[in-house]
Amino acid sequence: MGKYREYLFNTALIATGGLVFAFALYHYGLGIDFRLFLILLLFAIILDNLGIMYTDIKLSLSPSVGIAAFLIFGTVGAATLMVTSVMFDTIVMRRKIKNGFLNGAMFALSYLPAGWLYEFMGGKIGEISIAQVKYILVYVIVSFLINNFILYYALKVQGKILFKEYWNESVLLELGTYVLMVPAAMLLAYVYFKHSLMFFVLSLTPLVFIAYVFRMVRDLVKANKRLNAIYEMVKMINSKLELDQILDTIVEVISQVVAVSAAAIYLTDSNGIATLVKAVGGKGKEGFRESYFKGEGLIGKVISSNKIVAIKNLKEDRSLDREKIFANYGSLIAAPLRSSGVPIGCLLILHVETNAFDDDSVRIIEIIVDQASVAITNAKKYYEVTRKSITDPLTKTYNRRYFNDALMENIMRADENNEPVSLIMFDLDNFKQINDTYGHLIGDEVLKEVARRIKNNVRSNDIVARFGGEEFAVILPKLTAEQAYMIAERIRTEVSSKPIKTEKGDIYVTITGGVADYPSKADSAEKLVSHADRALYAGGKSKGRNKIAIYEV
Template identity: 35%
Template sequence: MQFLIEGAFQLKTTELIHYIHSPLVILVSAFVETAPFALILALQPLLHLKELIHSPLNSLLWMGLFLYVPSGVVFFISNRREKAILNLSERLTSLKNEAREQADRAKELDEDTIISSYLSNEGQTGDELARLLDLSKKAVVAEEVHLFLYRAGRLVCYLSTSETAPVPEQEGLIQDILKNREDRMVFSEDKELENTGYLSNEPVRSLIGCALMDGQIPLGVLTAESLRYRAFTERDLEVLKGVTSLIVNALTRQRLMTILKISHTGLNVLHEQSAELTTVLDVDEILNRIVHSVRKLSGASVVLLWKKSASYRVFASKDLKVRLERISVRKINETLLKIVHTNKKAIYFDDLNRHRGAKKLLLPDGFPQAASMFVVPLLLNSRLEGMVIVLSREREGFNQYQRHLIEVYLNQAAESLSKAILHEEVKHLAFTDGLTGLYNHRRFQERLQEELKRAERYEEPLSLILLDIDHFKRINDTYGHPAGDAVLRKLAELIKKTIREIDFPARYGGEEFALIMLKSASKEAKKIAERLRKTAEKTIIKTDAGEISVTLSLGIASYPEDAKTREELIEKADQALYRAKHSGRNRTVLYRG
């Protein structure tokens, strides 16, 4: 092209034609490789040989400056840009290939690419064990609780509720417990127990010892001691066995930490979210964290269903507007979720549109619309306790790597849930009356104080019902104490069935019970109290000693109309109960009635 332009100039001798070729060279320099560009510049003197011979020197300099410098700058910039684009393209291709390879290898996660490691350090474990020992001491009403562990081939006192830790001996009861792997409960009526296997600070007359076993590996012994004769029961032994399970979990807990040959980002999120669960012992908090973590792992919407009796509680990620708080098992079985509910295995629906013509609903009413769905069961000891539903608006919304990462995380979360549930069961035993299954007096006092503070903060009413079984002493004298116990158990059952789920029932002492009625003024509380009184009056209680009928007297005081403090509220409710008993019994009396 430049040759043609230069030839036209030579024929026509028109300067305008001559000036066209310079921008052309500059333009071409942006699109050619290094070798062609060098050739073009090398040919310029030949094309302009006539000007080099006849033109003044300054004209040649201006032409060279105008031609060579802009062409060189344009070529340099264009060349660098092309190299940068090429590097980015190669890097993108490499990343895509690596991601595809990692996703393909995710199916090997269970066999080849998982390693185990502890997630909690010794300090965190020590704090957890200290809380467990303190809880155990309260639960079984022991003087002291000690944890002995194997260290360097011998038993040492690793932790104790006593300020002065006991010193283990070479042999004795705790050594025999560990050797035989058999839990023991022993008493001494006349004198302190001998040969316990450790030097105690006080004369021990009752002792429970439970072996800590990690499979077939002995870890140590947990003991609870008392200065009283026959201070413990079989129930206390079961409580301590439950605590040993928690301790073993705390000592031997291992978490899946590293997934080889998979996304580094996904691994960090998995590790971060799993580590957060290790220190949590509240079930609801763990469930909420699971929803949050699965959303981070998947980038999608999440609904968690947690089984409670014949229904599921609903937990949803914040991006969803799910107003459901509960959903029945029957409604679950009317949808595709029945497959997971029945088979207890994860299932992936990559295109929900293919199932829209089926007889079953895709999802329960109130759930968001989705194009694909991944559902994973939450199994605790092989029992289905819930399911996690991950929803995407896109077809094929989750690749194999994402699905496997979610399953790995939920397996870890199931372990944390098991630990939290066991912890709550042990805690419940510490706060529960052994005969009736209701909360005990100490927990009642704590809860009443908590609820009064909450009622004051949110400006809500609260009522306290104190109730008493009329002529209970006569029942014990006539039918015997076992029959009296049966009456107390039956009344506790009636209370649970009559009150609302938000209310708090407790055994106040003897034949007296206390009910904390949340968000209830005196009139609402009296309606529930009367319903309970009439139900009890109509109930025939069958015992081994015969059929027994009872009546109840109930007294009610309310916050803030009757009292402002815990002590005042209890006193006013007790006064109302006193008036009920001394005005004929079998009635409900308000403090301001």
């Protein structure tokens, strides 16, 4: 549907622009000095090629030549100049035929109506005066608004994500260039009317110099951003950030140095399978494959070969035909993430335009991914150390130390958000008898399986901890005691209804639980634990075990 919509929009734009332009030529004629026209066209093309790409928009000083041409030639001559200039730049210089016709149609629909409105309001062609300024501003503003209106929807139907994110900023930057271009265009037209053609041509050359200086400044800013990006990556390596924070920082830093329409980060597991851990742009994680086996697809091949891959034109590259993810993009960089030279994942950067990444882009990405790989490796090591310090080694649930901190944190959050938090205390029934009968190794197997069943029956944000011995605790944020009771019952049934298979045969176990919540049934963390524990023993154990009880105030 998206491609069909884009096709209809493009067809309508080209057809409408072509018809309006043909009507203008037939009805009004050109009425231009071709020698002057070719001179202005040459300068417009030069200024276009010295323009600065900002996301999906090119900022250039060529409109100053177009405005000057309008004041000299009139509406049709100026529109012809700008249409010819943009189509030459897009088709001949950038080799994008479809975009050339789209840009030509857009310029025709922008400059012709604006010129006709100028003349309708009383603006004069071939006359430069203070009285004309207001009409000239109307011409500039109307052509600017029409152009950007069409451009916005043209890029929107193409799904150019980055363009939409930077729309307001790019429009303001373009408006800023008109502060220079409008006076320059009026001065150029004045020089043409008052002086010789040679002097007029000489008056055009400062625009080329200014455009060149702007481009040099842009290149310096870009170089500074790239140095800053490397600095940010080095700084990140020396900080103890969580993996998610590091992944966010990597994407943020990369977007500062190269144009990004979408990006993804894959990390490999112990089996060599690359799994998606971070995605931005497009449809987020839904827009990317979840995993790749070793050597499978582009991601698998990059990881296996341990070499960066840069494809400038995805439309012509046949090796990726089977990967649907690349159908809506024009170019990509896929760089392996390495730890001590060994691949640990892959960074994928995509852009909707072809030839979006030059050789400098590839080099800076290589530098950044090397630094990013160190940061990811450090984060994973830090996570492993942290996880071991807060995890019970037998059951892989949280330990008592982490439970205490988590309970306090959840109670403080409950106070801030005026929400409840519940606690379930579980105790295996007759566990000593299991140890005495089957031995402690079998007892350990029972504890691990019970912990697994508890974790499988709670939400992802609930906290399961081994409280001590055969006792477990579950923290349930945002739930009342009555709601937590239903979950506790589900766990009790899951534990008691199925035998635990061991090398000494099937063992049936039961579990008893007590439930309390904050702040309804307890006013502190200590009392919440105490009341849930009291419900466990007074309401459950004392009444025959294999039961769940809620603490009653």
